Amino acid sequence: MSKQQMGKITFGPSKRVKTEIPSVVLAPADHLHPSLSLLAKLGSVLVHVDELLSTKGHNYDRIALTQALVDPEIKQWVKDMGPLLPLKR
Numbered sequence: 001m002s003k004q005q006m007g008k009i010t011f012g013p014s015k016r017v018k019t020e021i022p023s024v025v026l027a028p029a030d031h032l033h034p035s036l037s038l039l040a041k042l043g044s045v046l047v048h049v050d051e052l053l054s055t056k057g058h059n060y061d062r063i064a065l066t067q068a069l070v071d072p073e074i075k076q077w078v079k080d081m082g083p084l085l086p087l088k089r
Contacts, residue, residue, distance in 0.1 A: 038073050045074075 034042075045068050052061035068074055078085060 034077065035073075038077055041068060041071060041074055042077075044068065 045065060048061040048064045048068075051057055052065065
């Protein structure tokens with residue numbers, strides 16, 4: 001395949017680029033200072049509960065809450081908070 005030239009940009013056959021995503025090491029949980037992502041998720045839970053309980057509640061709120069219940073960060077926080085949270089019936 002020949003190279004085509006447009007202005008100063010040269011286009012040619014594509015080359016594969018190897019990319020690696022570095023592993024992320026999380027710091028130990030500090031329950032008095034949760035991460036911004038956890039705070040945003042917990043805030044989202046409150047907003048969706050409020051909307052679901054309102055007269056304009058929608059099934060999307062129930063779906064969002066169901067997704068929050070299986071979120072790894074939220075599940076870990078609930079586990080770590082243990083006795084500080086209400087027990088399930």
